Each structure stands twice: as structure tokens, then as C-alpha cells.
Amino acid sequence: MSHEFPEDHKQAVYNAIYQRRDMRHFLPTPVDPDILNKLLAAAHAAPSVGMMQPWRFMRISDPTIRQSLHLLAEQERVKTAQALQQREDEFMQLKVEGIMDCGELLVVGLMDKRENFVFGRRTLPEMDLASVSCAIQNMWLAARAEGIGLGWVSLFDPDAVRDLLGMPADTKPIAILCLGHVEKFYDEPMLEQEGWIKSGKLTNVVMDNGWEEDKAAKAQQRD
Incomplete structure (x- = not known):
């Protein structure tokens, strides 16, 4: 007995995988709330070690907080450029995030009290991060299927973002997700x-x- 999808369904899955891009250029068009909920549901359906579901999604609707996150990303962008030494100027020419441009902004964090979950993490405690990454990838693929762009921003000081959002001390922000409509998807990964x-x-x-x-x-x- 075959459990494979019909051929057109399989092709749709592969299309989402191969056409997914880490987007940095967005249109100001708002994201439909129903679509956003579908994307969050797709993320929440991800596998997680020990079924711990360690992901926490914070929707940023306050423009002041959005501006603060942009400033934190900009500070880290400059420090990263300096750390790249001979490629500093080249790096500063790259567009590395769309925090101020995207229709929706999410911050993804690891839950608090993660040490209570031992199943699958006794020797590999970082599996909580792997689980959240699966959730983000689910959202990324679902977004591409919906024609919505998503960009994962990792240029920030986790402690500063944690303080800004009032997160507990044992949580950890791992991603700022820029989500929104785009004029077009890149033909190939933008860094390439x-x-x-x-x-x-x-x-x-x-x-x-x-x-x-x-x-x-x-x-x-x-x-």
C-alpha cells in the first residue's frame, strides 16, 4: 500500500522547498490575519523533541518596539561588519533585514523552564533549538506556498531583545521574523x-x- 502523495501534491511540496527564500525586501501591504494564523498553526504543527514544543511567538504590533528591534539589529550589523575585517565594506552594502518594511514582525523565543524536559535532551540539550528551527521552517514553507515572504534575522544581542520584550531570564530569543508581501521572490538565495x-x-x-x-x-x- 502506497502512502505517497499524488504527483501534483508532491511537486507542490518540492516547489515550496526549492523556491523558499530568506527575504529582505518587502512591500508595505498588510498580511491577512487569517493567513498569519495559518502560518502560525503550521509552525505549531512542527515536530519537537519529547513533544516539548519549546517555541514562543511574539507578534510585534507596537511601532516603537519595532523601531527598537531595528536599532538593535543595526547595532549588531555594524559589529558584524567590523568582525569581518577585510569584507567590512562589502558586508555593509548588503541588505540584511526588512524589519521596518515587512507587514508582520514576529520574535521567536525558546520557552522558559526548558531544563524540566529531559526526554531526548539529556545528552543533547540543544535539541530545543533544533525543535524551534523546525517550527520556523514549517512557517517558511507555508509562507512560500501562500506567496508570502519570510526573512530570518539573527543580527541582535539576545540579552537586549530579552530585556526589551520583558522575557524571563531563562528564555532566549533566537529569531526576528520579517513576514510580508514581496514584489518578487529572489531567483536564487540573495547572498549567492x-x-x-x-x-x-x-x-x-x-x-x-x-x-x-x-x-x-x-x-x-x-x-
């Missing part, structure tokens, strides 16, 4: 489109029966 980095080959990251140093080196080189 802008010549910042070249995408690596699948053959360099798939290994047989253990770690293959040559393949690891090629993956690092992005040849």
Missing part, C-alpha cells in the same frame, strides 16, 4: 545572488559510514 558566497554541492556533504575529511574540507571551501 549578490556574490557574497557560493552554494556548496550536495556531494560534498553526504558521507558514507563515517566522517570523510576530504568532503568536509570541500564543504568548507564551497567549491
Whole structure:
């Protein structure tokens, strides 16, 4: 008995995967609340280790808070550029976020009291982060299917964002998500489109029966 989707359904799934982009350019058009709820529901349907569902989504509707998040991202953008040394000027030319432009802004955080969940985390406590990443990817793919762009911003000081949003001390913000309508989706990942980095080959990251140093080196080189 086959459990596979019909061919057109399978193609739709692959279309969402391969056409998904980390978006930084948005139109000011508001996102329909029903669509936003569908995207949040898709995120909440993600797998999580021990069924802990560690994701917490904070919708930012206050323009003052949005502006503050933008300033925190800008501060980190400058520090990141400085850390890149010889590529500082090149990095500063990149558009790295659309916080002030997107129709909806979400901050995603790891829940508090995560230490109470041991199932699947005794030796790998970072599986809470992996679980939240699955939720964000679910939202990303659902957004692409709905024709909505999503950009994951990680340029911020987690402590500063935690303080800004009044989050408990044992939580951790891990993403600012810019969500909204776009004029078009990038033909290829924007960092590749802008010549910042070249995408690596699948053959360099798939290994047989253990770690293959040559393949690891090629993956690092992005040849």
C-alpha cells in the first residue's frame, strides 16, 4: 500500500522547498490575519523533541518596539561588519533585514523552564533549538506556498531583545521574523545572488559510514 502523495501534491511540496527564500525586501501591504494564523498553526504543527514544543511567538504590533528591534539589529550589523575585517565594506552594502518594511514582525523565543524536559535532551540539550528551527521552517514553507515572504534575522544581542520584550531570564530569543508581501521572490538565495558566497554541492556533504575529511574540507571551501 502506497502512502505517497499524488504527483501534483508532491511537486507542490518540492516547489515550496526549492523556491523558499530568506527575504529582505518587502512591500508595505498588510498580511491577512487569517493567513498569519495559518502560518502560525503550521509552525505549531512542527515536530519537537519529547513533544516539548519549546517555541514562543511574539507578534510585534507596537511601532516603537519595532523601531527598537531595528536599532538593535543595526547595532549588531555594524559589529558584524567590523568582525569581518577585510569584507567590512562589502558586508555593509548588503541588505540584511526588512524589519521596518515587512507587514508582520514576529520574535521567536525558546520557552522558559526548558531544563524540566529531559526526554531526548539529556545528552543533547540543544535539541530545543533544533525543535524551534523546525517550527520556523514549517512557517517558511507555508509562507512560500501562500506567496508570502519570510526573512530570518539573527543580527541582535539576545540579552537586549530579552530585556526589551520583558522575557524571563531563562528564555532566549533566537529569531526576528520579517513576514510580508514581496514584489518578487529572489531567483536564487540573495547572498549567492549578490556574490557574497557560493552554494556548496550536495556531494560534498553526504558521507558514507563515517566522517570523510576530504568532503568536509570541500564543504568548507564551497567549491
